[in-house]
Amino acid sequence: MPEVEEFDLALIGGGIMSATLGVLVKKLMPESRIVMFERLDDVALESSNPWNNAGTGHAALCELNYMPDSTDGSLPDPNKAIAINEQFQVSRQFWASLVQEGILDNPASFIRTVPHMTFVRGQKDCDYLSRRFQALSSQPLFAGMEFSQDVKQISKWAPLITNGRDSKEEVAATRIEQGTDVDYGAITKQLVRWLSDNGLHLETGTEVKNLYQYSDGSWQLKLGGSSYSRLIKSKRVFVGAGGWALKLLQRSGISEVKGYGTFPVSGHFLRTDNQAVVRKHLAKVYSQAAVGAPPMSVPHLDTRVVDGKTSLLFGPFAGLNPKFLKSGSILDLPLSIRPANLLPYLSVAVKNFSLVQYLLREIAKPRSKKIEELREFVPEAQASDWSLYEAGQRAQVIKPVGRLGTLQFGTEVITSSDGTISGLLGASPGASVSVSVMLDVLEKMHPSEFSGWFSGIKKMIPSFGKKLNQDPALAKRTLASTAKALGLKA
Numbered sequence: 083m084p085e086v087e088e089f090d091l092a093l094i095g096g097g098i099m100s101a102t103l104g105v106l107v108k109k110l111m112p113e114s115r116i117v118m119f120e121r122l123d124d125v126a127l128e129s130s131n132p133w134n135n136a137g138t139g140h141a142a143l144c145e146l147n148y149m150p151d152s153t154d155g156s157l158p159d160p161n162k163a164i165a166i167n168e169q170f171q172v173s174r175q176f177w178a179s180l181v182q183e184g185i186l187d188n189p190a191s192f193i194r195t196v197p198h199m200t201f202v203r204g205q206k207d208c209d210y211l212s213r214r215f216q217a218l219s220s221q222p223l224f225a226g227m228e229f230s231q232d233v234k235q236i237s238k239w240a241p242l243i244t245n246g247r248d249s250k251e252e253v254a255a256t257r258i259e260q261g262t263d264v265d266y267g268a269i270t271k272q273l274v275r276w277l278s279d280n281g282l283h284l285e286t287g288t289e290v291k292n293l294y295q296y297s298d299g300s301w302q303l304k305l306g307g308s309s310y311s312r313l314i315k316s317k318r319v320f321v322g323a324g325g326w327a328l329k330l331l332q333r334s335g336i337s338e339v340k341g342y343g344t345f346p347v348s349g350h351f352l353r354t355d356n357q358a359v360v361r362k363h364l365a366k367v368y369s370q371a372a373v374g375a376p377p378m379s380v381p382h383l384d385t386r387v388v389d390g391k392t393s394l395l396f397g398p399f400a401g402l403n404p405k406f407l408k409s410g411s412i413l414d415l416p417l418s419i420r421p422a423n424l425l426p427y428l429s430v431a432v433k434n435f436s437l438v439q440y441l442l443r444e445i446a447k448p449r450s451k452k453i454e455e456l457r458e459f460v461p462e463a464q465a466s467d468w469s470l471y472e473a474g475q476r477a478q479v480i481k482p483v484g485r486l487g488t489l490q491f492g493t494e495v496i497t498s499s500d501g502t503i504s505g506l507l508g509a510s511p512g513a514s515v516s517v518s519v520m521l522d523v524l525e526k527m528h529p530s531e532f533s534g535w536f537s538g539i540k541k542m543i544p545s546f547g548k549k550l551n552q553d554p555a556l557a558k559r560t561l562a563s564t565a566k567a568l569g570l571k572a
């Protein structure tokens with residue numbers, strides 16, 4: 083009988099999360115034997131692929147859902163927005179250090195400055211945006227944010243959204259020049275390339291079908307391809323399988339995943355490659371979500387650069403689809419139902435009935451209606467310039483609360499009590515915060531060793547352990563140094 087191959091860490095899935103964790107582990111424990119399994123023919127083909135996500139460097143510079151309005155007209159609470167920005171600065175520092183080391187290529191291959199704007203209409207939202215600006219503009223991580231209700235000024239920032247608009251309409255916008263557009267697929271590929279050059283055993287076209295824990299705490303992974311089945315052994319496992327993480331964590335039998343479920347939301351975008359239109363817009367412009375829409379479905383008009391070519395995206399148009407991955411199965415949702423998560427699933431469906439109705443309505447919406455929505459943003463848009471395409475599948479978390487469940491729009495790290503297996507559920511803020519989420523995974527998997535790695539982590543993330551927003555001088559220095567290393571506007 084052939085010997086079972088043994089590894090220290092098995093990464094299930096070839097997306098940005100697994101790739102980031104792999105690099106952190108290799109840097110902190112260079113002797114680690116790491117294996118990565120990806121069921122598709124290459125890495126970064128699911129959510130991390132540039133055409134499957136919007137490529138926004140989420141730093142809460144423009145997304146209203148990270149800073150909802152107050153209920154009493156006072157300044158909205160900026161804390162969640164600041165926390166997301168802090169997490170994005172961790173990613174920026176990590177990527178900057180990897181560029182300096184030559185692990186990541188020329189930064190223009192994966193990140194660029196694209197101003198982030200928020201654009202709203204109507205008196206109520208203009209007032210909210212003005213108060214949001216007041217609450218954020220004095221925060222060190224949001225320095226340089228501008229606000230305007232002057233159409234001429236907004237037109238200088240983003241002419242496509244003002245040209246042809248009714249001059250009587252009340253509008254407002256904020257803009258911050260230091261926003262980014264990021265190709266998370268390029269980052270993933272470059273990280274995996276470095277890992278492969280440094281001993282990673284990468285198997286694409288290989289699906290992890292099942293996993294069992296041995297009595298010594300390590301894990302057996304059952305692998306399947308089109309024509310074979312094989313076993314490997316690993317001391318630790320990270321389930322970075324995107325939407326399929328729930329399924330694998332359930333199969334592992336760990337109690338920590340009991341009661342969890344996944345609420346899948348599909349997404350489509352309109353895209354134009356017509357350079358005459360593309361040239362008129364350089365920004366990611368986020369607006370207010372429609373009533374009943376999920377928070378990650380706020381409409382936005384984005385400059386998007388992939389493989390050196392610039393396009394514009396508008397969307398997302400959300401929909402209900404039972405698959406947990408874009409190339410998943412329509413049985414994903416029904417097969418994820420267990421006695422322990424049945425009530426959480428049902429309670430989320432009942433509590434969020436208006437969301438379910440909204441998503442069903444959205445699916446049925448014809449292209450002409452989507453073009454009408456685009457015209458609310460870009461009044462002079464020509465239908466012939468824009469084509470509709472399918473982006474990735476968002477697998478939102480249903481979290482058990484008591485015997486019922488709640489729908490969450492963040493990410494959730496699930497780790498077994500012995501720290502040998504960890505997995506990531508949820509999709510937001512997503513790839514932007516991959517580094518801080520993977521540091522969290524590392525700490526949960528190695529609780530006793532983690533503090534011994536602080537100096538190693540600080541070499542990659544100099545501000546590690548500090549809150550930049552509480553130290554204006556450090557925030558300024560960090561923003562400037564990462565901007566320089568990544569070729570971004572300071």
Ligand SMILES: Cc1cc2nc3c(=O)[nH]c(=O)nc-3n(C[C@H](O)[C@H](O)[C@H](O)COP(=O)(O)OP(=O)(O)OC[C@H]3O[C@@H](n4cnc5c(N)ncnc54)[C@H](O)[C@@H]3O)c2cc1C
Nearest residue numbers: 095097098099121128129130136138290324474512513514
């Ligand atoms: C429409 C949309 C827009 C988004 N916009 C943004 C944005 O603007 N900014 C942002 O930061 N984030 C955004 N996100 C979120 C971001 O894309 C994800 O959070 C991130 O890419 C997730 O990375 P991942 O590695 O966890 O998963 P993925 O990239 O999905 O990788 C998981 C991999 O696991 C593989 N896999 C699954 N099961 C198995 C198995 N059993 N065996 C082997 N391999 C397996 C899959 O094939 C896949 O390649 C968006 C997502 C969507 C869907």
